[in-house]
Amino acid sequence: MASAGQWDDLRQRLLSGAAMAGAGVALIWAGGIWFAALTALVSGLMLWELSRMLAPEKTAEALQIAVIGGLAVLLARALPGLYTFPILAAPAIVGIGLLKRHPLLFAPFALAILVAGHGLSGFRDTYGVVWLFWLVLVVIATDVFGYFAGRFIGGPKFWPRVSPKKTWSGTVAGWIAAALIGVIFRQFTNAGPDLPWISMALSLASQMGDIAESALKRRMGVKDSSNLLPGHGGLFDRFDGLLGAALFMLLVAQLVYVPEVRF
Secondary structure (H helix, E strand, O other): OOOHHHHOOHHHHHHHHHHHHHHHHHHHHHOHHHHHHHHHHHHHHHHHHHHHHHOOOOHHHHHHHHHHHHHHHHHHHHOOHHHHHHHHHHHHHHHHHHHOOOHHHHHHHHHHHHHHHHHHHHHHHHHOHHHHHHHHHHHHHHHHHHHHHHHHOOOOEEEOOOEEEEEHHHHHHHHHHHHHHHHHHHHHOOOOOOHHHHHHHHHHHHHHHHHHHHHHHHHHOOOOOOOOEOOOEOHHHHHHHHHHHHHHHHHHHHHOOOOOOOO
């Protein structure tokens, strides 16, 4: 059973979460350069947080990596597909040279951030806004239901060595919530009958993104990626699940046909 102290951060989380959600929904709906600018900004800030976690003394270098990364996400969108991977890989390579710390941690996380940022923008243009709203809602439902179930029900830990707070009750609640999002979207769109279980798979990918970032923070001995977001920590702390889900969705789109879904 949850104690009163466990809910102390709830008001801050709700207010900052609502502000992020409102801005995100507006820019996803706008699409085009507006959503591309959002993905570039978020990617750059997450690279800054990653750099600061791995090499906290490299303040100027972290800012340089953030700017280079954000510009790379925009540039990869503007140039032909042949140049996409080299452009997105460049900030990761440059970052290794600037930080000179933990290259085997920085490179894969940096590349994942850049690929997800670029991929989400392109996915919005190619497959329409509905898939993006589905993705975001699955991630939010996974996080919110997992948060409340974990706090209220508690129980055995999911992976205590990596993420001490994550419980099996919260994990399963996230899967159930994601499936319900899939069921709801089936009623209002032309999505196929497989959407509920695909939503559960996306939920699991979101949770793996969360666990990967938790492992990184545990390795570096930090509680939050930054203090940019009141009640949430940093952007990396909030978007780690979206990062995992986005990479999963982009991979699936390369392997199977993804139809445009409409309301």
